Amino acid sequence: MQFTYDSLAKSDVLKIENENYKHIIKARRHKVGDILAFRNLEDSFLYFYEITLIDKRSAILNLKSSEEKIVEVNNKLHIGWCIVDPKTIEKELPYLNELGVEKITFIPCDYSQNNFKLNIEKMEKILINSSQQCGRSSYIKLEMASSLDEFIKANPDSFMINFSNKNIEECKSEIKIVIIGCEGGFSKAEVENFNKEKIVGFNTPLILKSQTAVTAVASKILI
Incomplete structure (x- = not known):
């Protein structure tokens, strides 16, 4: 995955649960201290979050930086x-x-x-x-x-x-x-x-x- 979608990506703190939690923590086995890229798919920014806390059903991430990165084809259809x-x-x-x-x-x-x-x-x-x-x-x-x-x-x-x-x-x-x-x-x-x-x-x-x-x-x- 190039990034993870979260509609709240942009906020200072993200709490991930359910499918995102299962994918990031259970499947990909990310740990406290890892930096992950998120998008909200409403703007053109990548938001980079650090995992600061993991419990049994959720994880807390803090925003570290952001970068505008438009990834689109040149033509429109x-x-x-x-x-x-x-x-x-x-x-x-x-x-x-x-x-x-x-x-x-x-x-x-x-x-x-x-x-x-x-x-x-x-x-x-x-x-x-x-x-x-x-x-x-x-x-x-x-x-x-x-x-x-x-x-x-x-x-x-x-x-x-x-x-x-x-x-x-x-x-x-x-x-x-x-x-x-x-x-x-x-x-x-x-x-x-x-x-x-x-x-x-x-x-x-x-x-x-x-x-x-x-x-x-x-x-x-x-x-």
């Missing part, structure tokens, strides 16, 4: 992801976070299954764990849109990934916002109502799953 199975999303989130995706907005589309319910709190915990591992100084912002039309109105510069003779390589430097379909892709009406000049595809004859397409897009644009 906002993904509009038509809703798929939450298990699929949760599995893919760490990879997208490591690649540096800035924001994901989940969109109910014509082929989305209406019974899928997204647990944003659970997904944020997955992203926090990912940032602790990869060192990113933030994590992906997660939002919900009420419809594809609403998303496009709010983000008129969006591109769409679909079957197209226009390859994403031709315009990837222009893409800051991109819409990925769910399993089954986009409906005929959704495609027809979209700006044809902003529909792009991959140089492959193969049909990609939604999660494959979303990771491929992020990789091409961000790294």
Whole structure:
């Protein structure tokens, strides 16, 4: 782990309990006097704490120093992801976070299954764990849109990934916002109502799953 997340990191004294205690004291076997890096993931600072007291269920740490350290990719990417199975999303989130995706907005589309319910709190915990591992100084912002039309109105510069003779390589430097379909892709009406000049595809004859397409897009644009 590159750092430990604690929402209170910045305060002069930290008391760690539960999962952080188990990980730092029980698993990593840190002792009194050790210096550990923390982030609150709200600002861009690393906070360095010294363990000063350990008991059976908690530990006390005192702030020793701080350092502003921004760890982010240079490019920005906002993904509009038509809703798929939450298990699929949760599995893919760490990879997208490591690649540096800035924001994901989940969109109910014509082929989305209406019974899928997204647990944003659970997904944020997955992203926090990912940032602790990869060192990113933030994590992906997660939002919900009420419809594809609403998303496009709010983000008129969006591109769409679909079957197209226009390859994403031709315009990837222009893409800051991109819409990925769910399993089954986009409906005929959704495609027809979209700006044809902003529909792009991959140089492959193969049909990609939604999660494959979303990771491929992020990789091409961000790294």
